[in-house]
Amino acid sequence: GAGVSQSPSNKVTEKGKDVELRCDPISGHTALYWYRQSLGQGLEFLIYFQGNSAPDKSGLPSDRFSAERTGGSVSTLTIQRTQQEDSAVYLCASSPPGREGREQFFGPGTRLTVL
Amino acid sequence: AQSVTQLDSHVSVSEGTPVLLRCNYSSSYSPSLFWYVQHPNKGLQLLLKYTSAATLVKGINGFEAEFKKSETSFHLTKPSAHMSDAAEYFCVVSPMNRDDKIIFGKGTRLHILP
Numbered sequence: 691g692a693g694v695s696q697s698p699s700n701k702v703t704e705k706g707k708d709v710e711l712r713c714d715p716i717s718g719h720t721a722l723y724w725y726r727q728s729l730g731q732g733l734e735f736l737i738y739f740q741g742n743s744a745p746d747k748s749g750l751p752s753d754r755f756s757a758e759r760t761g762g763s764v765s766t767l768t769i770q771r772t773q774q775e776d777s778a779v780y781l782c783a784s785s786p787p788g789r790e791g792r793e794q795f796f797g798p799g800t801r802l803t804v805l
Numbered sequence: 806a807q808s809v810t811q812l813d814s815h816v817s818v819s820e821g822t823p824v825l826l827r828c829n830y831s832s833s834y835s836p837s838l839f840w841y842v843q844h845p846n847k848g849l850q851l852l853l854k855y856t857s858a859a860t861l862v863k864g865i866n867g868f869e870a871e872f873k874k875s876e877t878s879f880h881l882t883k884p885s886a887h888m889s890d891a892a893e894y895f896c897v898v899s900p901m902n903r904d905d906k907i908i909f910g911k912g913t914r915l916h917i918l919p
Contacts, residue, residue, distance in 0.1 A: 723907070732912035733895065746906055781849070785899075785907065792899045793839055794907055796849040 692716065694797035696782050702803045703772055711767040711800045715784030723794065724757055724767050725781040733781065739765065741787075772804045807832045809898045811910035819918045824868075824883040826913045828896030831877060838879045839897040840870055843912075849895070855879065866890065891917045 695714045703709050715722050724736040735749035739759045750756070754772075759765040769776055779801050783794035812827040830838060840852040853864025860872040866889075870881045879896060896910040 721907075725909075732893070733909045735906070735909065738906040740906075783849075792837060792907065793851055793854055794849075794897070798848050 694782055694784055694795050696780075696797035696800050698800060699798065700801045700803075702805065704805050705774060706771055708768065708770045709772055709802065711769075711780050711802070713765045713767070713782030713784075713797060715763065715765070715782070716786075716795055717763075718786065719784035719795070720762070720787045721785040721792070722759055722765050723783045723785075724765070725783070726778045727781060727799075728778045736767070736780075769802075772802075774804045777802055777804045807836065807898050807900045807905060807908050809896050809908050809910040811894075811896050811913050813913050814911065815914045815916065817916040817918055818886045820888055821885050824881070824886045824890065824915065826881040826894050826896075826915065828870075828879045828881065828910060829877055830879060830896070830898045832898060832900060834900060835874075837899040838870075838872060839899065840864065840868070840879075840881050841895045841897060842892050843895070844892045852881070852894070886915075886917050888917050888919070891915055 697712045720741045722739040725733040727733050737757045738746040754770045757767045779799040781799045782797045785792045785794045808831040810829045838855045841849045842852045843849050852868055853862045855862045855872045863869045868883045870879050872879050893912045893914050895912050899907045
């Protein structure tokens with residue numbers, strides 16, 4: 691079946707512009723995560739959606755970052771007034787419901803470059 | 806609260822020698838544990854997972870990991886390193902409470918010396 695998809699795959703923008711990154715999780719997956727990975731660094735957790743629960747936004751680095759998940763499926767990560775330090779690969783992952791073995795399935799990522 | 810600690814940010818081994826990547830976890834419940842691998846400029850790939858069945862878990866590419874509850878460890882090993890194993894490895898804890906998020910370790914970069 692189809693995996694997690696993300697769009698665009700690459701985004702180049704100018705400092706100060708807003709960007710929207712999209713994630714389509716695997717159908718039926720209730721949990722959705724956004725991560726950021728800067729060059730040569732590990733994964734930085736941004737936000738977590740689980741079903742209809744309030745999202746865990748504890749990883750968002752500033753109020754310029756926001757995310758929503760419509761209808762429990764597609765998610766959009768929005769970065770307002772982009773800064774050069776926002777340049778990174780933004781990864782989305784989803785995981786199925788259930789108590790055990792909730793592995794994450796990752797999308798290919800969106801590479802964001804802020805000039 | 807859950808947490809995961811990868812004890813080494815970088816590990817270097819010679820080709821053909823054993824690999825050991827260390828991971829310790831903290832969890833209020835019996836968690837599921839995973840190792841993911843990320844090759845340069847590639848996406849994240851599941852290497853192996855532990856979900857309360859056998860404590861010794863075998864994964865892809867000859868890797869395995871042993872769950873040791875008494876030591877709260879889930880170290881990743883491979884008997885003989887290959888050049889293609891050079892990558893970033895992430896240890897991950899997935900709590901039993903599905904309202905708790907999955908937590909990634911900071912990663913260990915494995916270098917293979919010729």
